[in-house]
Amino acid sequence: MVPAYVPNSAAAALGxxxxxxxxxxxxxxxxILGDGKTYRxxxxxxxxxxxxGVLQIVLREHFGWSLLPEHTLVTVTLLATGALLGDMAESFIKRRLGxxxxxxxxxxxxxxxxxGAFVLLILFQYAWVVRYVDLLVFFWILILTPLLHRAANIIGYLIGVKEVPW
Structure with missing residues (x-):
């Protein structure tokens, strides 16, 4: 999930x-979305x-870091793109709810x-999802995501990239 976790923070910092x-x-x-969702x-x-994601691929394939998932350029691209598309979809719905x-x-x-990441993976790399995302992996994603999200947002707030710590 690391290729999906990085894009939101990078977009906030570099956008x-x-x-x-x-x-x-x-x-x-x-x-429709708001000023926080920019092309850059x-x-x-x-x-x-x-x-x-490419760094993960290199570390796994060339340095033997076998604990890392077996990614391809396609899977890391889908994870990264899906993460931000999911964020934009959430912003769209958020605006509709006022x-x-x-x-x-x-x-x-x-x-x-x-x-967002899983929608794209399931649509375009279903076999990869079935092979690498079992119930234990999915459980850890559910547990770690809010913790990492909160930590990243607090850091973003403290360094002045975000206006609120959530």
Missing amino acids: GGTPVDLGKNWRDGRR GFILGVAAGIAV KESGEEWPLADQYDLVV
Whole structure:
């Protein structure tokens, strides 16, 4: 999951510029996504996730780190892209529910990246999911995701990248 965990933090730290929704509102009068979802953040976030995934591949294949999952460039790309698409989908739904950008939405804020990553993996690499994601792995993803999410957000808040610690 590391290639899916990195993109959100990287997007927050490296993003900015033109919003993905181009500042437009949905038919309900609210922003489609908000200013926090930018093209630069999406591109650099996905790139950071892919870079971490490639590092995992190199460490496993060339340095014998067999505890790392057997990734391919396709699986790390799907994990990284899916994480940010899941985050954007959650932002879209959040706006429709009248929640503001940055407003805390427990569970959805923490698991959006997992849902997005798994949707893409299941659609395009189903055999990989079946082979490498058993119940124990899925359990650990469910346990570690909110802990890592909270830690990353607190760090982002403390260094001034995020406006709120969630």
